[in-house]
Structure formats: structure tokens, C-alpha cells
Amino acid sequence: MISQKVTIINKLGLHARAATRLVSCASAFESELWINNSEKTINGKSIMGVLTLAASKGTRLEIKADGPDQEEALEAAIDLISDRFGEDE
């Protein structure tokens, strides 16, 4: 298992459509992806799980990946969040 911390930087935070994108990204990999917001750990392949993080801009998350393609899965998730989920701001 590997992990990395990341901060939500887009204006709207981890909103519903962003959560859908993150889940789609995570689901493309065989590895399991877990996301922790210091209060709870959720399955990164579950839309409801991701939404219950209620992660607004500035929220610090720890992402853990575990499986045969864990490096690629973790990198893809971090890239998506760091890229503001493709949003302008």
C-alpha cells in the first residue's frame, strides 16, 4: 500500500460532479483506493463515500492505493485533484 496527501484546491471543492470524476478515475484501476479526511476513511470507488467526505476547498485528504497498479492509481487520483478536476478555478 502506498499513500499521499493532497489538498482540494478547486473553488467548488469535491462537489458531486467532481466526485463522479474521481470515482470514474479510481474505478479504472484494479487497485483499491481509500480516501481519509482525518475523520473517516471511505472507498474511493464509491460516489456516496466520496460525497460524505464533504471536502470543501482547502480540505487536506490522504489517499491510499493498494493493489497491482497502485502507483498508477494513486498518481491518477492526485493528478485529477491537483488539476482542479479539469475546472477553471
Next chain:
Amino acid sequence: MSVGIVIVTHGDTGQSLLDDAEFILGQSLADIRFIPFRQSRAHTTGNLEVRQTIEENDSGQGVLILTDLIGASPSNLVKSLLNEHHAMMVTGVNLAMLIRVWNYRDVPLESLAEKAVKGGMRGIENIGL
């Protein structure tokens, strides 16, 4: 083949939920049927429409019907028809429930109804300071 999904709510609430879920998920939820319940229409008209919709959407796996308010007319109407069909009803539909049901639409009817209940409840939290 998967479980048929039907939403019955007061007014256009169900259609709004479907529109929002499509926007969030980025895909069409056209497989889900929505029936608006109009107080002005005769009870028998609504009864017939719901009954026909259940039958049309049962491909052999049964039908899950999501309604809004427990004890209200739409829910009571659906409840009265359940024993005529291979169908289950879950009340209190919300966006969280709808998204979860859509994501698990290939599981058997009984399991899908459980997913609906837990999904809907999971979307309700008291988030304080």
C-alpha cells in the same frame, strides 16, 4: 436484464431528481421511469398508470419503486399495488438514494431495495461546526 426502476412522487420532484442525477453522473438515466402524482387526477387514473408502468418495466427481475413521502397518497397508491406485482417500494427518495440505486441497478430486487434505503440514509448527516 436488470431490475426495473420507477419513481412516483408529488408534482415533478421525481423528474427534478432524475435531471440532477443525470447532470452529476454525466449519463442518461432514461431507463428509469417517472410518474408524477397529481392530486387533481382521479385516483383510478393514477392507479392505472402506475400499474401499467410497473408491468412495462418488469423484465422478469422485478421492479423497485421509489416514492417521496411515506404515508402520503403516492406511496399509499403504490403500496396498494405491490401484492399484484413482483415489486418493492422504498419511500423517502433523495438524490443520494437515486444515485446509489442507479449504480447498483444490476443486483437483485431485494438487494437493490436495501441499497436504496442505506444510500438514502447515508446522504443525511448533521454536519456541524
